[in-house]
Amino acid sequence: GAVVSQHPSRVICKSGTSVKIECRSLDFQATTMFWYRQFPKQSLMLMATSNEGSKATYEQGVEKDKFLINHASLTLSTLTVTSAHPEDSSFYICSAKRSTAQHFGDGTRLSIL
Amino acid sequence: DAKTTQPPSMDCAEGRAANLPCNHSTISGNEYVYWYRQIHSQGPQYIIHGLKNNETNEMASLIITEDRKSSTLILPHATLRDTAVYYCIVRGENSGGSNYKLTFGKGTLLTVNP
Numbered sequence: 143g144a145v146v147s148q149h150p151s152r153v154i155c156k157s158g159t160s161v162k163i164e165c166r167s168l169d170f171q172a173t174t175m176f177w178y179r180q181f182p183k184q185s186l187m188l189m190a191t192s193n194e195g196s197k198a199t200y201e202q203g204v205e206k207d208k209f210l211i212n213h214a215s216l217t218l219s220t221l222t223v224t225s226a227h228p229e230d231s232s233f234y235i236c237s238a239k240r241s242t243a244q245h246f247g248d249g250t251r252l253s254i255l
Numbered sequence: 256d257a258k259t260t261q262p263p264s265m266d267c268a269e270g271r272a273a274n275l276p277c278n279h280s281t282i283s284g285n286e287y288v289y290w291y292r293q294i295h296s297q298g299p300q301y302i303i304h305g306l307k308n309n310e311t312n313e314m315a316s317l318i319i320t321e322d323r324k325s326s327t328l329i330l331p332h333a334t335l336r337d338t339a340v341y342y343c344i345v346r347g348e349n350s351g352g353s354n355y356k357l358t359f360g361k362g363t364l365l366t367v368n369p
Contacts, residue, residue, distance in 0.1 A: 148298070176356055185342075186299065186359040235298045239355050243289070246298035 144168060148247025159230060163221045163250045165236030169171055171216035172238035180233040180249075192219040201238050204231075226254045257342045264364040267337075273330040275363050277343030280324040286347045288319060289357070292339040292365075298348045299342065299359075302328065333367045340364050
């Protein structure tokens with residue numbers, strides 16, 4: 143069964159809205175989670191590493207003030223896309239490491255109108 | 256992490272074995288080979304990983320050459336539901352934090368045909 147839960151699975155909202163995406167590890171603690179973004183017909187691109195109890199580490203070119211990450215507990219990381227615009231429309235995916243492998247959520251398809 | 260090279264696409268007949276190759280000629284001694292797959296509009300799914308020895312689980316087998324410069328993922332009896340993009344990723348097993356991040360290439364689109 144799934145070991146990482148992501149919610150919501152799909153969001154459609156107006157430009158300028160802020161959207162929060164949740165990523166939960168099920169039945170295990172994850173001190174580190176990862177957030178990826180995937181545009182159509184492209185591969186996954188790492189956006190940031192979410193660290194429990196400390197600031198997230200962002201990849202080069204990712205705006206930390208636009209993509210707010212909070213990892214307040216050992217089982218939950220959230221990604222907030224602030225003031226979203228159409229160019230932020232994408233497939234957002236989180237992952238968490240359990241044992242020797244990373245496990246991914248089912249993704250959130252974000253559509254900004 | 257070492258770079259990997261995979262064919263962009265492959266076809267396989269349903270019920271036959273699917274053999275997906277991956278080249279990782281610059282792999283270093285402490286780097287593992289991981290395989291994930293992504294079915295359309297879903298998150299990636301972990302398949303298998305290995306260091307030196309061949310590995311097998313309920314999903315697939317991983318064959319790593321003796322020099323570790325290439326590997327093959329084998330799906331023994333492919334089904335239509337195995338149609339997906341398969342990613343071969345090489346990554347070191349350093350301790351904690353961002354060292355666990357995965358770098359995805361373009362992968363191989365495996366199409367299983369009826």
